[in-house]
Amino acid sequence: MAVLRVDPKACVASGLCAAMHPALFRLTEEGLGEPVRGDLTEADDVESAEDVAACCPGAAVAVLDSA
Amino acid sequence: MTAPAPPTELFGYDYYQNPYPTLEWLRENSPMHPFRFPVGDIPLWIATRFDDVQQLLGDPRFSTNPAWASKEFIDGGMAVGKGTAIERIITMLDPPDHTRVRRLAMSTFTPRRIAQWEEPTHAVVEAELDRLEKQDQPDVMDYAGAIPAALMGNILGFPLDRFNEMIHAIERAFHTDPEDADANRLAFEEIAEYGRGLIAHKRRNPSDDLASALIEARDGEDRLDETELVAMIAVLIMAGLDTTRNLIGTSVLSLLERPDQRRLLLERPELKDTAVEEFLRFNGGVAVGFFRFAKEDLEFAGVSLPAGSPVIPAVGSANRDPRRWPDADRLDITRTGPRHVGLGHGLHNCLGAALARLEAAVAIPAIMRRFPQMTLAVPVEELRYDEMWLVRSINSFPVRLHGDGKR
Numbered sequence: 001m002a003v004l005r006v007d008p009k010a011c012v013a014s015g016l017c018a019a020m021h022p023a024l025f026r027l028t029e030e031g032l033g034e035p036v037r038g039d040l041t042e043a044d045d046v047e048s049a050e051d052v053a054a055c056c057p058g059a060a061v062a063v064l065d066s067a
Numbered sequence: 068m069t070a071p072a073p074p075t076e077l078f079g080y081d082y083y084q085n086p087y088p089t090l091e092w093l094r095e096n097s098p099m100h101p102f103r104f105p106v107g108d109i110p111l112w113i114a115t116r117f118d119d120v121q122q123l124l125g126d127p128r129f130s131t132n133p134a135w136a137s138k139e140f141i142d143g144g145m146a147v148g149k150g151t152a153i154e155r156i157i158t159m160l161d162p163p164d165h166t167r168v169r170r171l172a173m174s175t176f177t178p179r180r181i182a183q184w185e186e187p188t189h190a191v192v193e194a195e196l197d198r199l200e201k202q203d204q205p206d207v208m209d210y211a212g213a214i215p216a217a218l219m220g221n222i223l224g225f226p227l228d229r230f231n232e233m234i235h236a237i238e239r240a241f242h243t244d245p246e247d248a249d250a251n252r253l254a255f256e257e258i259a260e261y262g263r264g265l266i267a268h269k270r271r272n273p274s275d276d277l278a279s280a281l282i283e284a285r286d287g288e289d290r291l292d293e294t295e296l297v298a299m300i301a302v303l304i305m306a307g308l309d310t311t312r313n314l315i316g317t318s319v320l321s322l323l324e325r326p327d328q329r330r331l332l333l334e335r336p337e338l339k340d341t342a343v344e345e346f347l348r349f350n351g352g353v354a355v356g357f358f359r360f361a362k363e364d365l366e367f368a369g370v371s372l373p374a375g376s377p378v379i380p381a382v383g384s385a386n387r388d389p390r391r392w393p394d395a396d397r398l399d400i401t402r403t404g405p406r407h408v409g410l411g412h413g414l415h416n417c418l419g420a421a422l423a424r425l426e427a428a429v430a431i432p433a434i435m436r437r438f439p440q441m442t443l444a445v446p447v448e449e450l451r452y453d454e455m456w457l458v459r460s461i462n463s464f465p466v467r468l469h470g471d472g473k474r
Contacts, residue, residue: 019125019413054170059177
């Protein structure tokens, strides 16, 4: 339904994504955000990921149509 | 084990003048330390090690919202802004309210959008340096406060003419004088009232700016209620002013005290960005984060906390933890080591981080470049820090701009 990406170059390692939605995001050893799964199939998850994208201080999270 | 007491009383006068020996003692001897807050005599905890502080800031079992706080905490009068619009600031909202409010402002403060403010920042800094140079008794804190006031005013869309009054109100709001509990509330109310006045003016004169966008989200689309609108304007003023002001002030002081680092920054201007990260780590303005309340009975850092327990995340201590940084008490503007928590971590990480970094990266090198002979006008031991729990704030920082030769 959608593809979830975190741009590691834009990520500022704030930890917001993993704190906001630990089911969708986790932090690497260096503190960068990364998706737990790249493909989102549930509408609720897409909406949650879009919330995170809009709150991310680095604008590093992208939720893309997988059409 | 000897009596578990740190060298100075936490949040007492001596602590404010130099908290680092006490914070080091806590990291080594009592990293999750129970004590009683001087205002309201409230039992709480302070976390001082990096790993614990970072985990606390990102742990969804804790909230900044005083709705989760113990009765003792609320009765002690420590809930920030209680009884004023300030109790609805984004800093203390839980999801989903936090998400709804943060979405409205975040796009204005992303690194890409803030990069557009680089030229205006240089212009503000040069104008403030000109103004500083004309003063009979130049004070670095005046310079440091004027820069975030001008930038935040430009971004919001109204001149923050009364920013000096607001800086004083912010400091009163977070003061830890036990006789001062009502003064805290009155100071928060003063900040909220200033915000209401600015909003009323902006409603009559909308433009292409953040305040107009927030008013539109309130009046046009009903995505904010009126209290949240006032709280958002107030928190942008509060968080935008005194934090950056003190980051600039303490960093300039750090450089005056360390001629090698001062020289390095002038000789290698390209170091400005790593220098700012190091300033944020070393003495980054914000001393501790807002209280975190355990939302349930839980175990944290080896301690059992009943639901409602308040824990202070001591970010200024976490950033000096030798477990994370070698030689953590040394300022080294070439450091490229691990990330600090000077701008927070997790859900409530600093919304204005990119702006703070830009302001610091322009303002700190610029004053050192303009006044290469600048010295303190008083012995460093005579500088005093305000008794304010949130931010490490120098009361007055007089300098001789041209050293001992000229005025």
